[in-house]
Amino acid sequence: MSTPQTSIEINNQPVLDLSADTLLVPIREGDKGKSGFLQDVDKLTGGALQTLSLSGVITGQSGELTWLPTTASAFGRIAVVGIGSVDNGISGANTARDIFATLSRQLRSRDAKTVLIAMEPLTNAIGSAELATQTVTEALVLGLYRFDKHHTNKKDIPKYSLGQVTLALGGRRAARAIENARAKGMALGSATNFARDLANTPANLMTPTIIAEKARELAETKGFEIEILEKSDAQRLGMGSYLSVASGSHQPPKFIVMRYKNGGRKANVALVGKGITFDTGGISLKPPGGMEAMKYDMTGAATVIATIGAVAELGLEANVLAIAPCTENMPGGSATKPGDVVYAMDGQSIEVINTDAEGRLVLADGIAYARSLGKPSAIIDVATLTGAMGVALGDYRIGVFSNQDALFRQLEQASAKTNELLWRMPIDDYYGKQIKSDVADIKNTGGRLAGSITAAKFIEAFVGDVPWAHLDIAGVMAANNDRGIKVKGSNGTPVRSLVEFIAARG
DSSP states (O other): OOOOOOOOOOOOSSSGSOOOEEEEEOOOOOOSSOOOHHHHHHHHHTHHHHHHHHHSSSSOTTOOOEOOOOOOOOOOEEEEEEESOOOSSSHHHHHHHHHHHHHHHHHHHHOEEEEEEEOOHHHHHHOHHHHHHHHHHHHHHHHHHHOOOOOOGGGSSOOOOOOEEEEEETTTTOOOHHHHHHHHHHHHHHHHHHHHHHSSGGGGGGHHHHHHHHHHHHHHTTEEEEEEEOOOHHHHHHHHHHHHHTTTOSSOEEEEEEEEEESTTOOOOEEEOEEEEEEEOOTTTOOSGGGGGGGGGHHHHHHHHHHHHHHHHHHHHOOEEEEEEEEEEEEEETTTOOTTTEEEETTTEOSSTTOOOHHHHHHHHHHHHHHHHHHHHHHHEOOOOOOHHHHHTTTTTTEEEEEEEEHHHHHHHHHHHOOEEEEEEEEOGGGGGGGGSSSEEEEEEOSSSHHHHHHHHHHHHTTTTTTTEEOOOGGSEEESOBBBBHHHHHHOTTTHHHHHHHHHHO
């Protein structure tokens, strides 16, 4: 499944005038239940809230969940969730997002059919009703995600589902800004889950043809333009770099071009996502251990498809060009061989040293094609490009390479809002000598040392004078277990950050 079938609504009536089978009350660390609202809740628990708070059973520590008895007929049960010492603003929102995502799964396991969340304590902590609303909405949508569509045994599927959730504003006016915040949270969460679905799907069920169909369906639903370039189109355009990766597969490659136009005369922001729907390494075959995870090698393509869908849904004032060059990388009688020379769309010759360094080859033609349509204001490429990035940064930060300080700062500011954290990597000219070729303009690998950097230097060769950033998401593409907004499988990172970036940049 992608977006959970959970209804999330806003209500501006006083919390205790409403009803639900579960009332959820956030409490800050150190709060002894003495505020006016918490005193009212305490009465519904027969004094249990304050008694347990004063005795230290309820501390308000981050993620602490306590179920309390209730004497109120309007609520079947009351749960108090600790939100810790949540900071004001974005930092607090990032903490709360993980807390409520984890909480969503706990509520699901308790068969909570209708949930009323008292937003006032969280709003007071964060300092904004709009930010609190977006945060909790995102958390619920992301936290409840599961990819279980291929399970046939009911024991492998959650027994319960979380039904209707109402965000109770406690008498605050449900202004349009708050509804817009809920809608934004839904859009960001749903787009991330869409990307997760694409990436989690086994490669035999997510071929280049199928991902192109999914992108077309999304375009029809969200209202952006789409064009699918076939192999013959790529040949006509001289995309020898991209086609060299596709040459070993029986699956036809699909070069997906998407356009969203709502920014007047502004230049495009170009997004280019690596779309290797399965990566064997080609003739430079990968070892078999863990190769099944190479279904995730199209996460970059999934990211840019989902991002433009969210941008269209939100109606952002921007012009966005999203390109997803999709193909398998397979060995075969017609596969590219180490030492072959191929030509990119912009005419540069490339010596293919290692066919398992294929992502940069498809990105080269993706970027060249984006530039051929008119100079973008910026190019952002997203790719599960190098295992070396995971070694360097683990699963916590995205490695970013950029030729412009201002562009990196904009991306960094956007990522701070989503907690999809970035780390800027060096891209000195010094590293370019490692990808000098004796027989062509450039070679596709620079050896073992500085592998992520030399991969970025290769991509940079096709950017020209356009402001550019390369996001290597290999380390953060998937999670091994559930923690906060991350659930086992694809993370859908960094869809939310790219949407925030485009929203701020326009």
